[in-house]
Amino acid sequence: MDTPLRLAIFEWLNQQISVYGNVLHFNVLNSGFKINGEIIHLLGSKGIWKPKQLDYPISVVSDPNGIYDDGFITDSLISYSYEGKNPNYWTNQLLRDCMMKNIPLIYLHKITKGKYYVHLPVYIVGDKPERLKFTIAAEQGIKTQEAGIIIQDPEEKYLIRRYSTREVKQRLHQSTFRELVLDAYREHCAICNLKHRELLDAAHIIGDGEELGHPVIQNGLSLCKIHHAAFDNHIIGISPDYVVHVREDILHEIDGPMLKYGIQSMDKNKLILPKSHKHYPDKERLDKRFEGFMKAG
Ligand SMILES: [Zn+2]
Numbered sequence: 431m432d433t434p435l436r437l438a439i440f441e442w443l444n445q446q447i448s449v450y451g452n453v454l455h456f457n458v459l460n461s462g463f464k465i466n467g468e469i470i471h472l473l474g475s476k477g478i479w480k481p482k483q484l485d486y487p488i489s490v491v492s493d494p495n496g497i498y499d500d501g502f503i504t505d506s507l508i509s510y511s512y513e514g515k516n517p518n519y520w521t522n523q524l525l526r527d528c529m530m531k532n533i534p535l536i537y538l539h540k541i542t543k544g545k546y547y548v549h550l551p552v553y554i555v556g557d558k559p560e561r562l563k564f565t566i567a568a569e570q571g572i573k574t575q576e577a578g579i580i581i582q583d584p585e586e587k588y589l590i591r592r593y594s595t596r597e598v599k600q601r602l603h604q605s606t607f608r609e610l611v612l613d614a615y616r617e618h619c620a621i622c623n624l625k626h627r628e629l630l631d632a633a634h635i636i637g638d639g640e641e642l643g644h645p646v647i648q649n650g651l652s653l654c655k656i657h658h659a660a661f662d663n664h665i666i667g668i669s670p671d672y673v674v675h676v677r678e679d680i681l682h683e684i685d686g687p688m689l690k691y692g693i694q695s696m697d698k699n700k701l702i703l704p705k706s707h708k709h710y711p712d713k714e715r716l717d718k719r720f721e722g723f724m725k726a727g
Contacts, residue, residue: 431485432483432484432485432486435465435470435483435484436484436488436533436534438465439463439470439472439488439536440534440536440550440551442462442463443463443472443536443548443550444550446458446462447548451605452547452548452549452601452605453541453545453546453547453548453605453608453609454545454546454548455544455545455546456473456544456545456546457544459471459472459473459538459546459548460472460473468483470483470484470488472488472489472536472538473489473491473538473546474489474491476491476513476521477490477491477492477493477510477511477513478490478513478521478522478524478525479491480521480524486524486527486528486531486533487521487524487525487528487535488535488536489535489536489537489538490510490525490535490536490537490538490552490566491538491539491540491546492508492510492537492538492539492540493540494539494540495540502595502599503565505596505599506567506592506593506595506596506599507555507556507565507566507567507592507595508537508552508565508566508567508568508595509563509564509565509566510554510563510564510565510566511562511563511564512562512563512564515562517559517562525554525564526554526557526564528553528554529553529554529555529556529557529564532553533553534550534551534552534553534569535550535551535552535553535554535566536548536549536550536551536552537549537550537552537566537568537598539602541605541606541609541610542609542610542613545609547601547602547605547606549568549598549602551568551569552566552567552568552569553566553567553569553591554566555567555588555591566595567591567592567594567595568591568594568595568597568598569590569591569594603645606645607632607645607650608631608632610632610647610650611632611647611650611651611652612627612630612632612652614647614650614652614704614705614706614709615651615652615702615704615705616704616705617630617652618630618652618702619652619653619654619657619702620651620652620653620657620701620702620703621653621654621657621661621666621674621696621699621701621702622654622657622692622696623702624654626654629654629655630652630653630654630655631652631653631654631655631658632650632651632652633650633651633652633653633658633661633662634649634650635649635650635651635711635712635715635716635719636649636715636718636719642712642714642715642718647704647709648709648710648711648712648715649711649712649715650711651668651711656688656692656693657696660693664677664722664723664726664727665677665680665693666693666696666723667719667720667723667724667727668701668711668716668719668720669716669720670713670714670716670717670720672700672701672703672710672711672716673698673699673700673701674696674697674698674699674700674701675697675698675723676693676694676696676697677723677726677727678727679727680693680694681694681697
């Protein structure tokens with residue numbers, strides 16, 4: 431059994447996630463893990479990946495633009511296509527072994543070129559040969575272990591896995607929105623041009639859950655933390671002609687350099703727009719949002 435090496439990989443990957451977050455670059459996954467001077471790739475060219483150093487696969491990759499329609503079958507379980515049409519193809523057989531032996535795997539969901547949303551551990555919990563698909567469930571492995579919770583009741587374990595998978599789905603959607611919006615704006619703040627991605631957010635123009643509040647690039651703005659909060663609180667507004675407006679009462683305030691240079695001096699500046707015209711913020715949404723800003727003034 432390859433358990434010690436598998437756990438060493440998991441520990442290393444959890445460290446990467448704690449530093450960089452759940453979205454990791456291909457290069458980190460493909461050449462970041464080394465043991466005894468040897469690199470072990472954590473993803474391959476195909477969906478189910480077994481490095482030669484391990485007895486069983488280490489990861490499964492979902493690519494929404496790939497040839498398989500991998501995605502979430504419900505809110506709480508991941509549907510995963512077999513490799514090819516032969517249920518007994520060796521990689522499918524190995525994944526089935528992972529199910530029988532309860533072997534933990536890494537789930538990688540491709541967000542954009544070279545970037546993957548990473549979650550571990552996941553388990554294969556179902557096999558549907560008639561549909562050529564496996565079912566995958568996520569688990570909050572570390573948190574559960576840290577809390578010392580031992581789940582023995584299969585029903586409870588099943589519910590916890592479904593719940594964890596739903597959380598993965600939500601975080602995956604948030605991360606996807608963030609990556610696509612930041613990428614569209616070449617990773618800078620649309621108001622002040624700040625370029626540190628760790629200080630940038632993907633702000634919604636129309637809030638999630640409201641009418642027109644879809645997680646699309648045209649409903650997003652790449653904003654630094656301070657301008658995101660100022661935008662959310664109607665201290666800063668953006669008119670449909672892409673001009674930045676600072677609320678009137680704020681313009682007359684006297685305070686330190688953050689207010690003066692960070693906020694007041696942005697008034698009447700042009701918004702810094704995405705590289706591609708098709709990703710420009712939607713004017714209808716900006717208009718609707720700007721009404722709220724005017725009312726707040
Ligand atoms: Zn900014």
